[in-house]
Amino acid sequence: MSRGHVLLVDDDRDLLKAATGWLEVSGFSVTAHHRPEEAYQQLLRSEPDVVVSDIRMPGIDGMTLLNSVIKARRDIPVILMTGHGDVTLAVKAMKQGAEDFIEKPYDAEYLLSVLDKAVEKRRMKREIARLQGLVQEEGGGPQIVGDSPAMRALRSRVAMLADVDIDVLIIGETGSGKELVAQALHRQGRRRAGPFVAINCAALPESIFESEVFGHAKGAFTGALSDRDGKFEYAAGGTVFLDEIESMPLTLQAKILRVLQERVIERLGENRLRPVDVRVIAGAKSDLSGEIAAGRFREDLFYRLATVDIRIPPLRQRREDIGLLFSHFASLAAHRYGRAERTVPVALMARLQQEEWGGNVRELKARAERFALGLDEQGTGKAAQTGPHGELTLPDRLAAYEVQLIRAAIDEHDGNTARAAASLGIPHRTLNEKIARYGLRGSREKSSDL
Template sequence: MNDSSPVFLIDDDKDLLKATKQTLELAGFVVSAFSSASDALSALDADFAGVVVSDIRMPQMDGQQLFSHVKDRDADMPVILMTGHGDIPMAVQAIQDGAYDFIAKPFATDRLVQSVRRAAEKRRLVLENRSLRRAAEQAQDDLPLIGQTPAMERLRHTLRQIADTDVDVLVTGETGSGKEVVASLLHRWSRRAKGNFVALNCGALPETIIESELFGHEPGAFTGAQKKRIGRIEHASAGTLFLDEIESMPPSIQVQMLRVLEMREVTPLGTNEVRPVDLRVVAAAKVDLGDPAQRGDFREDLYYRLNVVTLSIPPLRERRADIPLLFSYFAKRAASRFKREMPEMSSSVHRHLQQHDWPGNVRELSHFAERLVLGLETAAMQEPRDTPSSDGTLPLPARIERYEAELIRETLSQNNGDVRRTIEALGIPRKTFYDKLQRHGIVRGEFAGSEGSDRRGA
């Protein structure tokens, strides 16, 4: 797998610098090579989108000092240190201070490439999180019609064009795609914004009460009607009436609704009084009302009366590039609502966002963000700890070898390099111990204290 991420490579050994640069370039990285840390630092800015790979032992400014300067500029910029065996304690300290990884010389080229690749992915996620945070902060809290894909750009442009025209609009889209958001924007961006925005879900009300809800009634109009009630249509006069799931509207009500749309007047139940209404109607449907097979018993003439302008909202799976931005917006809103920290978008969360089909669309994504903020998705999204000793990209034998080498070094360090105590702690034969030292390139003397020699020799 190639990676075009940029890499700053620093080493005062010109031959090694040239060879390492070639290795990384063959892996697809864009490498800038420097023979001194000061030269690299002068060319590095806080927005650098890649990885810094540096030797530790260098004149004037060493790798650890370079790491300290990089950390001051951007604490999240990944720095990988290349070290000789004598510099391992120094490298371990740098890891504890926040360096991304250290690689002991001599190293296998795959070891370096895999580490740089993981660091580049981490850097990409960090910068993406920052970008999403900025975009979410710029988004209006009451305007979740967020998206940078061409389909969403066209939708917003169309909304701006027709918002102030008073034309009736039919909005189509899957469940949870944001049809009420579109209707609300049409209202807010028009001169009707001072009037009421009245929403009614036609599929949520029984047929016995939907007529009263829409048209209102006078006292005594039916059993239990003790007071006058202004219907939703009249209440929306001078504003906008939003009829969601209009395909669920009973046929008897469809006839009356057709007259409202044609005459702009309403007759409440229990009276012959005709009251004029000044309203815009925005209707929403989950099905294609233009298709007779999907339209069912929805009146064809009512469909054509509503179908002056039709807006179609694409499902999330058709605009995946918008998903991270939407997630960031919803997570920020949830964090504020629940008084929790805004979660970082880890690689596992990013992968889930892009691979899931989101049948519930924006509504499902919003609920996922809320659960993540509350910590309810943590187990499913758990990632391995990102340390030099955990490398999920390597085959199992290589990971075992790496763990074994680190365990031997740790045990030697705990026993001040004493071979007898180290062998006893590890529970392996002396010959096996020395074979492993040779295979892993471990120099026992580096861990020896005042009592650390093996008096019986090798």
């Protein structure tokens, strides 16, 4: 499999030929042009993963080509090659949208690492966009993201049940996305124009549950100064989502059962029945068989709810979705907080795949948002492991210390990685690999064979 398709532009034919040969030997497919205008026409006809162009060229220069590519194909990253005196111009180009720049004479291994990073970033963005388009829900809102067989089956089941006005039981571990699925059922169904009202049964104290859910009449208790609609009445024409229904006290379960069977409620302190027009969706952490056996959940309520169920697989059973979800949430967080998007290092992605994710998607989302804000561990660009008391483990302490030394060496030598590698006593290629692994690419870091 090709490492990516590179559109290479340089007016120096000898350099163009040499660079093309090296990239092809290294696993890239290359389309080479010595005339920028021809390269631009090629870009409009084909689908390169990245454009690499010299800045100083007769006629159309690299800056002009950059602006043309951005206008025509903003999704394709552009990397500029610069002479020693063009660094200021290259920095300006990055502000205008260039992905990166490489100072001539460049280190061949460094060029490969820059290209791998650009190609992976573009492919990840395209994959995220594709996944976001998999679930087009009317009315917008959060989407069910994932491309594993389990998630494709889940979306199909949601689409099948959304417009069927039947109560549904959603079963899934904490943080797996039960409310997200309930919202999808609501938005894709005939009740989409009505309210979606979520009730967390575990968070609502029993003493006020009946008043909050069914409402109360004026004078029903001290402080009841007027009549008040409950959640069921407020949701008229829409959907009520009863999350963590296994936490509901038995006395209240009987009243919920009556609502499901008769579609009426009775306000606290009132003797008349009020009809309610709602769809009820319940969420539970398990299939409730253990709760029923222990006498904590009514069997008749379970069978009334479980006519149709939707089961959400835990994240550890669909690991192929982890990387895509992490990038998706990191991208959303970057836009929300006005931060530049960060490329997820391959090493971090590999570590994410190995974790157990007891908190499921909710835990992954929190980790992705910390990454997007640059709050991940010591700036290493990877997820830190902690010991039983919360401290960093030895490998992560060593990695953080190594990052600190590398940054100091790069700063000391004004971004020249060749000199930084010499001062650290390691080969230039080894330093470039560490820079790529830790995600340390930045404006101060340059590569030179000097």
